[in-house]
Amino acid sequence: MAELAAVVGIGQTKYQTKRIDVSIAGLVREAAMNALNDAGLVWDDIDAVILGKAPDMFEGVVMPELYLTDALGCNGKPMIRVHTAGSVGGSTAIVAASHVQSGVFKRVLTVTFEKQSESNAMWALSNPQPFSPHLNAGAGGYFAPIIREYIRRSNAPYDAGIKVAVKDRLHALKNPLAHLQLKDISMEMVEASPMLWDPLRFLESCPSSDGACAMVIAHEDLVDESPGKPAWIQGAAMRSEPTMYAGREQVSPHAGRDCAKDVYAQAGITDPRKDFDCAEVYVPFSWYEPMWLENLGFAEPGKGWELTMSGATSLDEGGDIPWNCSGGVLSSNAIGASGMIRFAEAARQVRGSAEDHQVEGAKKALGHAYGGGAQFYAMWVVGSEKH
Amino acid sequence: MQDVAIVSFVQSDCVRYAGAQNEVELIMPVVQAALKEAGLSSVQDVDFTCSGSCDYQQGAAFAFVAGVDALGAVPPIKESHVEMDAAWALYESWLKIQMGQAESALIYGFGKSSPGELSNVLSLQLDPYYLAPLGVDTISLAAMQARSLLEAGEVSEADLAEVVVNSRANAKNNPHAQLSGDFTVDQLLAEPEMVSPLRKHDCCPISDGAAAMVICTVEKAKAMGKPYAVIKGIDHRIETHHVTLRDLSRSPSVEIAAEKAGVHDAPVDVAEIYAPFSHQEIIVKRALGLDDSVVINPSGGVLAGHLFMASGLSRVGEVAKRIIAGEYKRGVAHATSGPCLQQNMILVLESM
Amino acid sequence: MSLENGSATGQQVEVLSQKFTLGFTYTRSTGPIVGRFLSSLRDGKMVGVKGSDGRVIVPPVEYDPVTAEALIEFVDVADTGEVVNWCWVAKPTEHHPLSHPFAWGMIKLDGADTPILHAIDTQGDASQMKTGMKVRVRWIDQAQGNIKDIVCFEPGDSSSGNIPRHDFEEPVVMMDAPTYLDYNYTAGNATARYLHQIRKGKIVGQKAPGGEFVYVPPRGSCPATGVATTEEVECADVATVESFTIVHIPIPGNPIKPPYVVANLLADGADVSFIHLLSEVDNDAVEIGMRVKAVWKPEEEWGYAMDNIRFWKPLDTESDKGGQ
Incomplete structure (x- = not known):
């Protein structure tokens, strides 16, 4: 049986368009040091390092774990590098947790990053390939038709996406690390922003950020050696399915539903809206909040937008199930780190260390990440108690 | 730690150019064959799947996403990927079994190196400020590593050639090998130097292909009634990236991993060493503390065929299949990543 | 355990291939340590950093390879030194810094304890290369704050004297890293x-x-x-x-x-x-x-x-x- 493990340290960088004050190593180091300091530990306390990031084309460094080992104090230790597309930040946390839950390691450091300013996100994610039409539509062009189909099916009002875009940016104003700090954000401002991939507007899309996120995960036996409250890992799951197959449900993918079911069963979640105090869910385009509310069982099929519109997912409106109190991917998107930021922010909530975006008394939180053509999923449930 | 059983291993031929086969078409046959050999009918019969590959080999982001198309992942599966040699995918799967979240796993690695120039691709592994801009390539770094060994006076150029002679001779019995045949040390030393002190034959060939493996708990292997080899120990370690700060003639990371994996706990019969350059076999063999009684690289090793991103998994598979066949009782498998053996994994396998 | 390539892929067909280049002009922020080294290069000077054990490491690394400490103490070193390791590249590629046969070398600069890796030009003559030989930096004319400000090293036991001297006010914080790889997609x-x-x-x-x-x-x-x-x-x-x-x-x-x-x-x-x-x-x-x-x-x-x-x-x- 799996051993108990908990997050005992969390470190992030400030997310911003360009971190020109640091090298790639300096960026990951900053997050790692913050996590170590938060955990009250030094390099010698760490048994292994688990690194994650999205495509190497972002920085043009192949298998950068090789170059980053010195910055992460890993020399003489095990280093592993995870890459599962956009879900990688979540997958990396889960692989890190399994190092401890297996009983093989006592305490590990996990770090994810992207320094997107070294190149260009659109290019790094889909450089032109022979024999393939290059429509320059990018991720937005891929997801916009799926969103359109969601709107058609659910009869959602046209401004449900706008509402999410505003809500997450209001949350970001409570999180000094968040990239976008849009003090004047309003429904009118989002609606007036340029349409990019109809129905997605500029302000309904995530930014491109530099940043890194790190966590220290410790075995139950060592949790007390760190000063802060632990976030106990109560469940973790991953699911994958192919990008395109006949009959694939793209609006509410099968893999997402299965992954949620799996992680809920592990953590004893029967009614996610009631059982969770908050959730950090990978929403890079505004409409994915109502879509994931349904996919993850927080709302009935076709009713996710009603929850959004009612303010249930808003911290500012006193919602009963706040989503993305940190500002979410819509406010900070260092792709390789984005999934781990969700996992780490969920952990901050149950540790009571989320400062101005804290959900009071949060005891159980969901961290969620997805990637590829909404085909790779990673989720975990963290709690203030062991079970 | 509990023992974990290797119940099947399949790899494709190592070919310089796979022609009209994309990654999916390279993966499908080995995955299907590995599942079948384990007595399983589809990927749905294992609890976890993990792969290893490198986007830069084909020059497109998300190479592994196509890999999922090769599996039959509907309904969705529990799956993960490392941007590393598939030996590390095996490691991740082994952890999943240790924590009780899986009883069985499919591991695969694939690499189609022929579209690009591997040496230039690997140059981008190097320090992005000081080395990559100069175009320092991995063959040149390996050549300096060889010189550090030669100039220490403990190894001669004939010793390097001897490694190649043995590799090519052993590869005659490996139907998947790309290079094999009978050579003599004198013949090889008469060849010109390519990047001195290395000759062309001191460097591995570059191959296209894939490999797949099924592992499971020993209880499950017994229930399946299949012969298997047992993973008794597994460990991996990395060293500083700065080649100029390392003693390149030694491999401290192999030494640590060997100790942790329990290599020295009992005599070793056979070892498969992932040495893309002849002199690296000598460095790893020494770091493992293996004497001349140990059979090294009966498959020919990667000097006979190099499935970049799957060669480490193949080393494990080559040891496992010989143990399963009853040829040996206890063996060591080695995988590596990075310039000049920067990162290394060691496994100890035993018979059931 | 045997399998032929392509056994499951069905009909054979004429192979279709097309070349493409994966390329981008990466812009790298250097951070203070690498930036300090590149700034020095631009001024025609070599500088190292003191490791946790007191060794002078050139070029400076940001973190100590043993203790992982952040390193900050800079030490000036010479632009001359001794070759401690090398290999000979008989057929340079377009990615290499020199188009005629040359050596890669690990060069321990005078005043440094660890070597720097760079090209050594002996005008194509491999027989000049020896471990222990003395070399010096051949500086570029127009320094940019890039590792390529060192064109290469060349035989010589004293500085060439051709050292670029500029008075740049701002330290180097960015470098261009154009990266181009050729592929032939099939x-x-x-x-x-x-x-x-x-x-x-x-x-x-x-x-x-x-x-x-x-x-x-x-x-x-x-x-x-x-x-x-x-x-x-x-x-x-x-x-x-x-x-x-x-x-x-x-x-x-x-x-x-x-x-x-x-x-x-x-x-x-x-x-x-x-x-x-x-x-x-x-x-x-x-x-x-x-x-x-x-x-x-x-x-x-x-x-x-x-x-x-x-x-x-x-x-x-x-x-x-x-x-x-």
């Missing part, structure tokens, strides 16, 4: 067979033997089952709009100007949609379920590419509308 078997049909103006999907689903375009397998799509099924160049987006970002080199419609199209006879352009229709009139037909380029322009179809447009006749 289409897979399934893709090649599909492209051969597209070349003839036909949309021919594929399915797995015994499978029910037809894939356009095929990618090698039925992803749901992981079985190779060895059977071919001709589909119509008429399709239904599954969904779409109106894109407001231009496509480089494409005459179609934004806003344009990118649609997920399900060809008649196929079971999976592909993405293509919709045109000759008012963007506001596009609907999910709309019936469209392919507008092909002139036959003489057909190649092995899906853009043999310029775009798709609504079916003309009323009776064709309404979907399947």
Whole structure:
């Protein structure tokens, strides 16, 4: 049986368009040091390092774990590098947790990053390939038709996406690390922003950020050696399915539903809206909040937008199930780190260390990440108690 | 730690150019064959799947996403990927079994190196400020590593050639090998130097292909009634990236991993060493503390065929299949990543 | 445990290959440690950093390789030194700094405890290379704050004297790192067979033997089952709009100007949609379920590419509308 493990340290960088004050190593180091300091530990306390990031084309460094080992104090230790597309930040946390839950390691450091300013996100994610039409539509062009189909099916009002875009940016104003700090954000401002991939507007899309996120995960036996409250890992799951197959449900993918079911069963979640105090869910385009509310069982099929519109997912409106109190991917998107930021922010909530975006008394939180053509999923449930 | 059983291993031929086969078409046959050999009918019969590959080999982001198309992942599966040699995918799967979240796993690695120039691709592994801009390539770094060994006076150029002679001779019995045949040390030393002190034959060939493996708990292997080899120990370690700060003639990371994996706990019969350059076999063999009684690289090793991103998994598979066949009782498998053996994994396998 | 390559991939087909370059001019922020070294290079000086054990490390590393401490104490070193390791590159590539045969060397600079790796130029003469030989930096004329400000090293036991002296006020914080790799992409078997049909103006999907689903375009397998799509099924160049987006970002080199419609199209006879352009229709009139037909380029322009179809447009006749 799996051993108990908990997050005992969390470190992030400030997310911003360009971190020109640091090298790639300096960026990951900053997050790692913050996590170590938060955990009250030094390099010698760490048994292994688990690194994650999205495509190497972002920085043009192949298998950068090789170059980053010195910055992460890993020399003489095990280093592993995870890459599962956009879900990688979540997958990396889960692989890190399994190092401890297996009983093989006592305490590990996990770090994810992207320094997107070294190149260009659109290019790094889909450089032109022979024999393939290059429509320059990018991720937005891929997801916009799926969103359109969601709107058609659910009869959602046209401004449900706008509402999410505003809500997450209001949350970001409570999180000094968040990239976008849009003090004047309003429904009118989002609606007036340029349409990019109809129905997605500029302000309904995530930014491109530099940043890194790190966590220290410790075995139950060592949790007390760190000063802060632990976030106990109560469940973790991953699911994958192919990008395109006949009959694939793209609006509410099968893999997402299965992954949620799996992680809920592990953590004893029967009614996610009631059982969770908050959730950090990978929403890079505004409409994915109502879509994931349904996919993850927080709302009935076709009713996710009603929850959004009612303010249930808003911290500012006193919602009963706040989503993305940190500002979410819509406010900070260092792709390789984005999934781990969700996992780490969920952990901050149950540790009571989320400062101005804290959900009071949060005891159980969901961290969620997805990637590829909404085909790779990673989720975990963290709690203030062991079970 | 509990023992974990290797119940099947399949790899494709190592070919310089796979022609009209994309990654999916390279993966499908080995995955299907590995599942079948384990007595399983589809990927749905294992609890976890993990792969290893490198986007830069084909020059497109998300190479592994196509890999999922090769599996039959509907309904969705529990799956993960490392941007590393598939030996590390095996490691991740082994952890999943240790924590009780899986009883069985499919591991695969694939690499189609022929579209690009591997040496230039690997140059981008190097320090992005000081080395990559100069175009320092991995063959040149390996050549300096060889010189550090030669100039220490403990190894001669004939010793390097001897490694190649043995590799090519052993590869005659490996139907998947790309290079094999009978050579003599004198013949090889008469060849010109390519990047001195290395000759062309001191460097591995570059191959296209894939490999797949099924592992499971020993209880499950017994229930399946299949012969298997047992993973008794597994460990991996990395060293500083700065080649100029390392003693390149030694491999401290192999030494640590060997100790942790329990290599020295009992005599070793056979070892498969992932040495893309002849002199690296000598460095790893020494770091493992293996004497001349140990059979090294009966498959020919990667000097006979190099499935970049799957060669480490193949080393494990080559040891496992010989143990399963009853040829040996206890063996060591080695995988590596990075310039000049920067990162290394060691496994100890035993018979059931 | 044996398997032939390609045993499961079905019919053989003429190989289709196409070259492409994966390239980008990366802009790297250096951080203070690397930046300090590059700033020094620009001024014609070599500088190292003191490691946790007191060793002078050149070029400076940001973190100690043993203790992982952040290193900050800089030490000036000479631009002359001794070769401690080397190899000879008889056939330089276009990625190398010199076009004639040269050596890579590890050079311990005077005042340093660890070597720097760079090229050594002996004018193509390998016999001059010896471990222990003295070399000096050959500086570039116009220093930029890049490792390439050192053109290479050359034999010599004293400084060349040709040291660039500039008075730059701002330290180096950024460097360009143009990175270009050449590839020769080869289409897979399934893709090649599909492209051969597209070349003839036909949309021919594929399915797995015994499978029910037809894939356009095929990618090698039925992803749901992981079985190779060895059977071919001709589909119509008429399709239904599954969904779409109106894109407001231009496509480089494409005459179609934004806003344009990118649609997920399900060809008649196929079971999976592909993405293509919709045109000759008012963007506001596009609907999910709309019936469209392919507008092909002139036959003489057909190649092995899906853009043999310029775009798709609504079916003309009323009776064709309404979907399947």
